[in-house]
Amino acid sequence: TWTRATGQSPAVLDRPGVQQLTSVAYGPDGWLAVGGVIAVAPQHPVVLTSGNGSGWAAADREPAFSPSGLVTAQAAASPAGYVIVGSQSAGGRTTAAAWYAAGLTGWQRATTNTQGTQQQMRAVTAAPRGFVAVGADGNAPAAWTSPNGQAWTQQNVPLPVGATRAVLQYVASNGRTVVAVGAALTTAGQQLPFAASSADGGRTWTESALPVPQGRAFVTALTAAGDQYLATGTFGSTPGHQDVVVWTSAGGSSWQAATPTGQGLTGTGIQALTGLDVFDRTVTGVGFTATPGGEQPVFWQSPVR
Numbered sequence: 001t002w003t004r005a006t007g008q009s010p011a012v013l014d015r016p017g018v019q020q021l022t023s024v025a026y027g028p029d030g031w032l033a034v035g036g037v038i039a040v041a042p043q044h045p046v047v048l049t050s051g052n053g054s055g056w057a058a059a060d061r062e063p064a065f066s067p068s069g070l071v072t073a074q075a076a077a078s079p080a081g082y083v084i085v086g087s088q089s090a091g092g093r094t095t096a097a098a099w100y101a102a103g104l105t106g107w108q109r110a111t112t113n114t115q116g117t118q119q120q121m122r123a124v125t126a127a128p129r130g131f132v133a134v135g136a137d138g139n140a141p142a143a144w145t146s147p148n149g150q151a152w153t154q155q156n157v158p159l160p161v162g163a164t165r166a167v168l169q170y171v172a173s174n175g176r177t178v179v180a181v182g183a184a185l186t187t188a189g190q191q192l193p194f195a196a197s198s199a200d201g202g203r204t205w206t207e208s209a210l211p212v213p214q215g216r217a218f219v220t221a222l223t224a225a226g227d228q229y230l231a232t233g234t235f236g237s238t239p240g241h242q243d244v245v246v247w248t249s250a251g252g253s254s255w256q257a258a259t260p261t262g263q264g265l266t267g268t269g270i271q272a273l274t275g276l277d278v279f280d281r282t283v284t285g286v287g288f289t290a291t292p293g294g295e296q297p298v299f300w301q302s303p304v305r
Helices: none
Strands: 018-027 030-039 045-050 055-058 070-078 081-090 093-101 119-127 130-137 140-146 151-156 163-173 178-186 191-198 206-209 216-225 228-238 241-249 256-258 270-279 282-291 294-303
Touching: 018 045, 018 081, 030 070, 030 081, 045 070, 070 093, 070 130, 081 130, 093 130, 093 140, 093 151, 119 140, 119 178, 130 178, 140 178, 140 191, 163 191, 163 216, 178 216, 191 216, 216 282, 228 270, 228 282, 270 294
Parallel strands: 018 070, 070 119, 093 119, 119 163, 140 163, 216 270, 241 270
Antiparallel strands: 018 030, 030 045, 045 055, 070 081, 081 093, 081 119, 119 130, 130 140, 130 163, 140 151, 163 178, 178 191, 191 206, 216 228, 228 241, 241 256, 270 282, 282 294
16 A cells, blocks of 8 residues: 655645656665656756655755756665766766765765766666766766765776667666666667676676567666566567566576566556566566556566566
8 A cells, every 4th residue: 555755845846847756765864766857847856855755855955956957867875875876968068977975965966087078877776885877978888886976987888799879777786796787779770678797896897688579678677686687678569569578687697588467567558667676575566558548557566586
């Protein structure tokens, strides 16, 4: 059963424009959720915090989030504190951006090396030696590492074989290996999902393919599930008909695809699981099913095998 959360004041959640939360993380002091304004109003980071998950405060009014052109994409937490990653656009240039805090307040802008002209941090995870973020630098996939979230070092991630450009969109760690997944564009103009894994905390990476059951496929979520990794995506031969595909891997270097059936996973329209988490040997996915007649939320659970 679910109860709608509230803001400490109406202005926390009821803001101008269309807003979307894209990430949530739990740490020593409670919950952190991030997103942004996506339409109608000027783009601005949305950063919300909560000690218990039911009542939320706005942290994006702190000075660290005041500059223009900021995007807050994803959050992560560890015993050392909280981090947020994203980007900043100014003067035709987009650079990687990150923030850190020991608790849910007192946010500061992190130091990132911004040598490229089109960089984006898209996702972040707590890893064995700190934090690892992934995204893109120009046409190449990219990764960044930080021991505490305060200063980030960019690491090289090779383009997948036969690709002209690629981006890493999701990242997860099981305490030993870091795995990221994303999309690559081939020399023939075909978009394919791919994975990259690192056994040394995000410093060196090896890429591998994600098998596609049929047509085109796109990755929509990733999580570490015990000793293995689990990613979800959509696949199909036409844009208006996409079903759910689940990829699993023991170490991030070799993947198997499965196509689960059931309401919200297959059928007319577009099915997608866009968020994953694991608790007590059960993986939980949330997403949506969309047809020309409307869109409905999907809640999916499966034991970790």
